[in-house]
Amino acid sequence: MAKDYEMKLLGSGGSPFVTRVKFALKLKSIEYEYIQEDLANKSELLLKSNPGLQKVPVLFHANELPISESLVIIEYLDEFLPDVHPILPSNPSDRAQSRFLAYYIDSLTERKEELKRLIIEGSVMLEEAFAKLSKGKAFFGGDEIGFLDIVVGCFLGWIKFFGIIFGFNVIDETRNPRLAQWGKSMWSHEATRSVIPSDEIHMNFFKMLLGFLPLMPDMPIPA
Ligand SMILES: N[C@@H](CCC(=O)N[C@@H](CS)C(=O)NCC(=O)O)C(=O)O
Known part of the structure; x- marks a missing residue:
């Protein structure tokens, strides 16, 4: 409740x-x-x-x-609310690593050039981090959704949308098998599935962004 x-x-x-x-x-x-x-x-x-x-x-x-x-x-x-669904890892090293990756991912969203290459490099870095932080469980946070699940998971709707309109798979089954599996776990989790915006909301937001952001050179404009 x-x-x-x-x-x-x-x-x-x-x-x-x-x-x-x-x-x-x-x-x-x-x-x-x-x-x-x-x-x-x-x-x-x-x-x-x-x-x-x-x-x-x-x-x-x-x-x-x-x-x-x-x-x-x-x-x-x-x-x-530390006692209700703790989000940050309790281990200081995992917490530092998670914070670093969060800031690193967010720094990519500021970049306009070579974004595709940087995203691919970032996805490989995350694949390795997942192996360490998840400890063989479904989420970065282990059995439960944690900090990096939230930080990366907020892009899942956009990742799907970009796959549809640009044919670019940010998470690739071959390059990132663990992340691909993680993505499925995230999509099937009630807390995330019910919050991720629809394709229509992404499209409207994307069109609004096109109005006032410089485009990446290879970005086709949807109708
Ligand atoms: N680093 C910020 C990024 C927030 C951000 O970029 N918000 C965008 C919407 S996705 C915004 O409000 N943009 C308005 C603007 O840039 O003028 C955060 O993590 O909250």
């Missing part, structure tokens, strides 16, 4: 960083109010609550200051 801690999430439908926070809220069984942001016409609420970056997600918790940046929000939620 979800509990009400007076939380509100400012987000935008197809944003993987927002999906990430929704996963964490779901796993922690936290009830929240979702406020839809129009990134093409940013609201006062966004500009006031995250003036420096002007990006979603932003989490509001009762009368506390708003919290921005998905990774910071997830760590906040984990510290706020």
Whole structure:
């Protein structure tokens, strides 16, 4: 049963960083109010609550200051409710490794050039990390969905979408057999399946992004 801690999430439908926070809220069984942001016409609420970056997600918790940046929000939620579905690994070395990979993955999303090569290299790195961190279990977090499952899993809808429109498999059965299996476990998990946005939401978000982001040179524009 979800509990009400007076939380509100400012987000935008197809944003993987927002999906990430929704996963964490779901796993922690936290009830929240979702406020839809129009990134093409940013609201006062966004500009006031995250003036420096002007990006979603932003989490509001009762009368506390708003919290921005998905990774910071997830760590906040984990510290706020440490006993309900712990997210970060308990082992300090695994925790450091997971945080490093999270920052590394997010640094890739900032890159515009050689993105395809970097994604492939990143997927190989994650394949190796999975072998170590999962300890032979279904998730990075072991038996349960953990920090890296959330951080990487938020891209699963986009990975599927990119496969459909560009024919580019970010996770490849031959290159990343463990990650491919992990992807299936994630898609079949209720907490993630119910949160991953639909293809239609991805398409709408993608079209909105095309309006104000420079394109990768080899990116075909969908109709
Ligand atoms: N590092 C940030 C990234 C958030 C981000 O890039 N959000 C995008 C939507 S996917 C956004 O709000 N973009 C608005 C803008 O760049 O002006 C996080 O992890 O929260």
